Amino acid sequence: MNKEIASSLxxxxxxxxxxxxxxxxxxxxxxxxxxxxxxxxxxxxxGKGGPVKxxxxxxxxxxxxxxxxxxxxxxxxxxxxxxxxEPLVRRNVLGFIRDLNAIEQLTDVRLTTNGVLxxxxxxxxxxxxxxxxxxxxxxxxxxxxxxxxxxxxFNDVWQGLHKALEVGFNPVKVNVVAMRHINDDEIxxxxxxxxxMPLQIRFIEFMPIGDSSRWNDETFxxxxxxxxRLEAHGELIPMERLQADGPAQVYRLxxxxxxxxxFISPMSHHFCDQCNRLxxxxxxxxxxxxxxxxxVDLRSVLxxxxxxxxxCKALLDAIRNKPKGHQLEERLxxxxxxxxxxxxxxxx
Ligand code: SAM
Numbered sequence: 001m002n003k004e005i006a007s008s009l010x011x012x013x014x015x016x017x018x019x020x021x022x023x024x025x026x027x028x029x030x031x032x033x034x035x036x037x038x039x040x041x042x043x044x045x046x047g048k049g050g051p052v053k054x055x056x057x058x059x060x061x062x063x064x065x066x067x068x069x070x071x072x073x074x075x076x077x078x079x080x081x082x083x084x085x086e087p088l089v090r091r092n093v094l095g096f097i098r099d100l101n102a103i104e105q106l107t108d109v110r111l112t113t114n115g116v117l118x119x120x121x122x123x124x125x126x127x128x129x130x131x132x133x134x135x136x137x138x139x140x141x142x143x144x145x146x147x148x149x150x151x152x153x154f155n156d157v158w159q160g161l162h163k164a165l166e167v168g169f170n171p172v173k174v175n176v177v178a179m180r181h182i183n184d185d186e187i188x189x190x191x192x193x194x195x196x197m198p199l200q201i202r203f204i205e206f207m208p209i210g211d212s213s214r215w216n217d218e219t220f221x222x223x224x225x226x227x228x229r230l231e232a233h234g235e236l237i238p239m240e241r242l243q244a245d246g247p248a249q250v251y252r253l254x255x256x257x258x259x260x261x262x263f264i265s266p267m268s269h270h271f272c273d274q275c276n277r278l279x280x281x282x283x284x285x286x287x288x289x290x291x292x293x294x295x296v297d298l299r300s301v302l303x304x305x306x307x308x309x310x311x312c313k314a315l316l317d318a319i320r321n322k323p324k325g326h327q328l329e330e331r332l333x334x335x336x337x338x339x340x341x342x343x344x345x346x347x348x
Pocket of ligand 1: 034087134175205207208347348
């Protein structure tokens with residue numbers, strides 16, 4: 001594939017924040033629409049049937065997204081993740097991915113999906129140059145899947161997962177949000193999958209995001225508790241840290257495991273000091289922290305005729321305000337304050 005070559009920008013325009021963190025990872029929420037209605041993601045208004053999705057005009061167009069990414073790679077971004085909402089429901093996402101992959105300095109384009117359309121798209125995603133795929137799956141039981149996601153399509157996701165492996169994604173990462181009394185009785189079933197399949201099962205701590213979150217002290221389970229429970233099933237052997245692991249701590253359950261187990265602990269062992277992320281929400285807001293609601297309105301910059309310099313300035317503004325840490329524990333203790341943004345717009 002021919003790559004476009006973008007010239008680099010002077011070093012004062014590099015994405016380095018006030019705490020010397022280099023920002024090299026941009027997450028794009030392509031749409032806030034989704035073909036599932038997960039219990040922790042659906043907003044209160046949506047639950048009541050309210051009109052809450054963005055209009056198509058409110059989303060950044062692919063051309064606008066490409067402009068932003070072209071400037072961002074000149075400022076140090078090397079990795080982009082497509083998320084949402086469900087990125088695969090946005091029309092012509094494959095064409096967009098091909099255009100993204102044509103950008104020279106962008107070395108890594110990844111995707112997070114609920115897997116419902118993966119059986120259909122896995123081959124083309126692989127051919128379009130997606131380097132890694134994360135599939136979100138909180139249960140291995142079809143009935144429970146329907147009750148968590150609101151849609152009875154476990155088998156589609158299961159087939160999609162196998163298809164992704166078959167076309168060459170290896171490993172496929174499986175994101176599991178562990179929730180007490182909801183799916184915590186399946187922790188060992190998930191872990192056993194990692195023994196026989198080249199999957200990285202990643203237990204993600206449940207975070208208090210948005211007005212719909214079912215998060216509370218009771219549903220929350222820490223990574224330490226999960227690890228403790230797994231000790232009964234064998235030895236957790238720490239694996240060498242790879243860059244692709246991101247903030248996950250990765251283990252194998254016994255020497256003969258084909259796959260691995262990751263723990264992502266944004267609540268109990270947050271990784272803010274190593275955070276290299278910037279998010280662009282589906283409404284075109286630049287957000288430097290998942291758990292802080294401050295955003296820079298990049299959509300207005302783009303739609304008021306802003307050129308590359310203005311895009312560059314907006315990116316720098318977002319990074320300059322990147323908080324040192326999410327400080328969620330203190331916020332929760334002091335005021336019960338959580339993060340009010342919707343995960344589907346922010347891009348989980
Ligand atoms: N539709 C895609 C999917 O399902 O993977 C991408 C968007 S989804 C919002 C991205 C990830 O965020 C999913 O793995 C989901 O489980 C996770 N997520 C959503 N709300 C969460 C919460 N409150 N705490 C932890 N993870 C959450």
